[in-house]
Amino acid sequence: MLAGYTAEQTDEELQQKSNGRVRLDSAKHFQDGSIQGYTAALREPYYSKPDQIGELLNEQQAFNEEIADLHNRGFRIAIHGNGDRAIGSNIEALSQAVQKYPRDDHRHRIEHVQTASTADLQTMKQHGIAASFFINHVYYWGDRHRDIFLGPDRAERMNPLREAVDLDLLFTLHSDCPITPISPLFSVWAAVNRLTRNGHVLGESQKIDVVTALKSMTIYGAKLNFEENEKGTIEEGKQADFAMLAQDPLTCPPEEIKDIKVLATLINGEIVWGDVPASTAVK
Template sequence: MMLKKIHLSTKKILILALVIALCMGFSSSGTLPKKLDPLAPDTVYVNGKIITMDADSSSAEAVAVKEGKIIAVGKSKDIRQLAGRSTKTVDLKGKVMLPGLIDAHSHFPSSGLVGAVYVDLNSPPVGSIEKIQDIIDVLTERSQKTTEGEWILGRGYDQTLIKEKRHPTRDDLDQVSTKHPIFLTHTSGHLAVANSAALKLAGITKDTPNPDGGTIWKDRETGEPTGVLEEGAMTLVSKHVPPASFEQNVEAVKEAVKQYTAAGVTTSIIASGSKESLINLQKYSKQGILPLRITTMGTGGGLGDVSASPGEVGGFITGFGNDMLKLGAVKMWQDGSIQGYTGYLSKPYHVPPGDDPDYRGHPLQSREKLAERVTELHKNGYQVAIHGNGDAAIDDILYAFRKAQEAFPRKDARHRIEHAQMAREDQLDEMKELGITPSFYVSHTFFWGDQHWETFMGPERAARMSPLNSAVKRGIRFSIHLDTPVTPMSPLQGVWSAVNRTARSGEVIGPEQRVTRMEALRAVTIDAAWQNFEENIKGSIEQGKYADFVILEENPLTVDPMKIKDINILETIINGDTVYKK
């Protein structure tokens, strides 16, 4: 009995002690102590130079994060007061914090396949290929490690950057092997070249007609295919290429994630995707190897092409997805690549590729067919993004968007034009009128600015490529992108090109089209978020938005403008978690 009384007394004492401790913990204002405060942030970042990218382009010193969201932004002394005993405090020590950078248009995770699945055929400054023989040599090296009869794949060659100034041919590739089928993709992704074995597998002969939207290059004297394939003709061979295995794709994702996060990217917009690629992305996400936020565009020109079975992936429909993986615009194409001579221009190329002085490239479909497809998608509420490099292609795209809006008026559709490389002033006026938003590939001024000036466009038109400042003057919101793997992932390189417009030779390509640093930074943060209807959840460091940040060693607003692309990315943070640290 005595033992029982002692036991009860002990329980009472413990309860009383807990009550006293709680009462003592209350402050005079009646709030819970920091140790028990359920509202305390998980992490506070203090003593930084925070470029918020908000509407006022304001700056701050500190930010507080809880459960992957920003809960406060302000001065260090104020943010510190929010911290509880379990809050992690990160001293930025004067380093610069920006909202996570948004890759507005690339082909994740393709860059991860280069080297492992594809032989890297890029020329300087990206790779080492300087002549046709270099291509033959690296492919021969791969062939010696490849089982006879298996495919050898390469990507990234650029005829404008090699000594011979021409595409490799089937004869060049046959020097590597006639037993291995070989298939090389041009850096633009709009041309390819195959050897004799690959052409044979595809059944391509001198009698094979050009497919819709594509061209089989043939020798003028013999009529035999040279191996070079444009646009739609590439699929005649590519459909026979075995897809990368799931294991290879997993490794590609891991490698691409390293590349993107090391560049400060927290969101990637995949500029074309299929049902199969979306299913794979879901698998990668479930495996925990995809920390990036991904928005993938669907491809096709009709609802049947872009809709998936709801039971499989939810379909390309409103409501599918989550904060890490979702569907975006429907992607279409109206022309190809200017450096591949498949861009569609209103006036001839400065130096045409053959004997025709009036050569202007070509559209991939009639403008009426394009308008029909766009109208169907627009009517059903989709955002549409159309690839258009040449100004004639952009004319067709604007015609299609106008027809769609006339038939089914819709506010704030935010239809996109991808690349918009040679957009004219009158076309920008029409974009403004129709509410069209371009995503500019302004890094062309660095990688191909010299070639556009001398060969493709000539000085006058080249100076107007990627006309960012003309868009700014009209109040047109836009993004800028790298189109990786066409060029390496580096949003800061895109910012550098937008600010400097310096070519590889050192020449400035159209100085009047340069924009300010803040305007360029907005194009990889808040304006890129707006372009995808996500301005309320990302793109700036403001209360309620995702805790997606990038920490830089130097301030892109004050550093020497020629050093912007070389600023070190120190840390990349998604949902408040570090995914990359230098």
């Protein structure tokens, strides 16, 4: 961030210097590392290393003050938090900021949110803090989290999507590319099936339905980015940004969602990849 700039001034500077190709999204911050690196800050020790709980990257009072300053200058804030202790720290900083400097519809978010407790999610809902869940973790590291890093109980409720839905918490899903490949359909598949690399269901009670998973990658994502009036749904007056799929994810077997072929991608109604079937009219 340019020192002392407001969010509006930063956005203007970015757009000016990039000839309109770059704009401001968020002020990004980090408060811990990764669970598989033993650097995520947990409230309880790691399953296989009972003498380790990870560390917070920022001292709490200074962190609270920095987040409050960014919030007061109009920035939307996104904070990395994998471990539940880091998530709690992020919630404290964000909730204090919005209480100190009230601002409607800030849409701050916590990135990853892997081990959030029920109480964490409830507090996030109370203060309008959104979540961006790293759902692909269930597949790529779920077995190791269960057996090595978190143990069975904590691993079962990694990325607690069902609880987020029940709380009506605004959330999206992400791949954390380049940590895992970008594929919205894969993330939808992971949220619906919660299968690990070794084929185990990890957290049956945290599965969500296909419609909700698709909304998290479309409608909810647009809302989180303040673009719900422009994107997220296919309707008159919005940008025609969408993909055409070879199968309907609502009717195909749930375990096949990740393998659905993308036929074409359109941006502003223009085909930027693939081919639209001849039988399909695009206007």
